[in-house]
Amino acid sequence: MDIDDLAQRIQSGDRRALARAITLVESGRADHREMAAELLDRLAGSGRQALRIGLSGTPGVGKSTFIESFGLMLTGQGLRVAVLAVDPSSARSGGSILGDKTRMERLSRDRNAFIRPSPSQAQMGGVARRTREAIALCEAAGFDVVLIETVGVGQSETMVAEMSDLFVLLLAPAGGDELQGVKRGIMEIADLILVNKADGALKETATRTCADYAGALRLLRKRAQDPEGFPKAITVSALEEHGLERAWDEMQALADWRREHGHFDARRAEQARGWFEEEVHLGLLARLERDPALKARMAELGAAVAEGRAAPARAAAELLAALEGR
Template identity: 80%
Template sequence: MQAGILRGERRALARAITLVESGRADHRGDAIALLQGLKDADHGREALRIGLSGTPGVGKSTFIEAFGMMLTGRGLKVAVLAVDPSSARSGGSILGDKTRMERLARDPRAFIRPSPSQSHLGGVARRTREAIELCEAADFDVILIETVGVGQSETVVAELSDLFVLLLAPAGGDELQGVKRGIMEMADIILINKADGDLKATATRTCADYAGALRLLRKRPQDPEGFPKALTVSAIEEAGLAQAWDEMQALAEWRRETGHWAARRAHQARYWFEAEVREALLSTLKREPVKGAMARLAGAVEAGDLTAAAAAEELLTTYLQRPPQSGTGGT
């Protein structure tokens, strides 16, 4: 499988992503070995990772298809990792981006992979980071990571990407207030979509509003003069896409030259190491004997026999080998 990925074989890449997304313990071991093998191969490939989020109904899929077609038309290989909302019943994807990006899905220079978000917060699937590494090893030039939609936790996608693009629809000041400040501070470029027809003038005004709001935010060391910035685009008319791409390239190049690119990726690697450790520790709570102990202690707390603090202390010291904390205990 590793050799197939390095040769850019789509079937090998699809199988590898299925492997890293699997929840089976034996598959997890194989996935870790595959990822380490690709790293040891030192393929030296580095894609531009672009995280994309936006308000519901803003036209993310329409934009990605138009933007992706423009990039493939310039000879670039584009991978789209689209994180769909999960079905509460089956856990699978509800929307299915391949059905919403038919032209791009047929393009031989493009690869689209929808993944269910399941219960993972942050608008991205838990293994999206590893899927990105696989696409990079398969020699894709641009990787677009589409999140579920704007929310307070959507900023996690900034820890996956080199550039974070926020896509918004033409609107008045109400929408400006509705977007969380955190995601505004994370965005490198804000694109006002649907700047066409009757909405063109509104989009221009909205763009000016956001540009003014961006100037009020604190200057970030990873930005050159003029960034972050707001631009208008029309995915339907394919207007403004080339300018948006030029701005993305200019920002990425500046960050490479000034060392911010490498520093950001190093920070992200540490972030995901720590996240992986946290996830592994939390997963022990779902396995026996800890799972049964939690149920027993929860029943004692519910019955009023133990305080929540005392029950938690017993669980941690007895089953998770944490040293007892001084001054704790009792009922």
Template identity: 75%
Template structure:
């Protein structure tokens, strides 16, 4: 166990300690990284788990509105909820708006809810660089449900499934064009497809869209970690709240089945092994980038590639051979 001053208040559920701990794990300073690693290792002994729900969706589908309505439903049942909202970062300036708290005004005032926006920092997968570590901190603080909102639908966004127990795809009522536009990779990992805005004039369109996706899901190969009838497509309305009870019931049903069948533990173990390997790869790359000779040779070869003097493949092979020889 570490004597870190954040450990005790974090285990006691202190929101300020949780915020400070997430800031710590997001830091790139070497001393902060070492402290964060020790803290995370110490928190493992607490043995606390939360239901991790990943949520993705096309831009404008109403992810933030849905999360607020869904989060308020859960807190109304006495559950503690954490929302880790990832905002896209500018590739030019590196900045992010981080406006999720303004879009979830009611939920942000709920004492049983914790909202933390983080910049994606150009990290692929629709998640921030340290999102998984933030999830572990939320679990250790006694949170019951962690909602991970990703930046939007994309092929690389399937990475979020590597840190979630359930992956939910939120879509708007639309015709076949949107069905064609959704990547197959995301369709294959979705546990639930929720068609939002199923209210008012859009309700009939939402019903048809649910039928379209239900038909598409039947064409996919059945996954061994799913009981009969999953994955499912359901209509919901974040405005009226209609369908939220059904969506939560289905999530609980799927979670209970996976726990009883052993898929829950197997999935968590596979995720831990995957992120261990990712951390090793990331650490090796960081160590290489700190080597002045490696950095100088990388710059030299990059300039040659940019000038058209070397093919990228040949330059990369030479760089790898140089590192191997060193």
């Protein structure tokens, strides 16, 4: 694979080259990881920057419908939109359906849109393991907005907020005790709450639900990186395409305010440092897997912990000491 040629094609907006590059960075083969690192290094100086929007929500809330309607609105304004949709992987077989393009049929045919489904591969945080690298590739390809859809909300599925500029939480009306069901940790990191399905018989219910969330948000401690009034909750209808422009206006207003006050760049720098630290952690684990002696010692210690003959903390310290001696 010619990395220079691939990098040039990505920067020229070649969608096929972008798809091939994302496949490369998602590969776990050692030689592919080296090529992926070289490719990302070549593209690091492109200077292109997209607005990264993370989107999470309970299953069935209408994330795919919202992304399609919202994406079509953005492409209608002349913007180029990339969608990185993370599909849950089976804990038994490891497989994923990867059917997001079929759920966003209209958007998938738009020349200014790019949809890439990726398997979560049991990765915690609701995102795929190489989502950060896929985002960097989409930015280098010249996309204006990158939407990162997670597999759904949960206690640990907040990692998407650590790789996006804005974190949007999509909720449904009449969700029962959903105000408590949606975890406080997610509420605290949400920049914008969108109550979807505000149409038909659910319109009035959605309005009440939105008011409940707005009240709950006012009880949270104000964050330094937010202007007055944020985070906020508004109603939208992805089906009837109502409220999408207002949602986009709110996102732009928040992003612009953060840029003006230095929070935007500071957040990007912190995210880059976090990406580096995660790569170090993954590299150390990979080194344990590659070294036969360390791998065998890890298996021995793991068996000792499972049988109750050793404490996990002590076994981990012993393995790290063996790693330091290499």
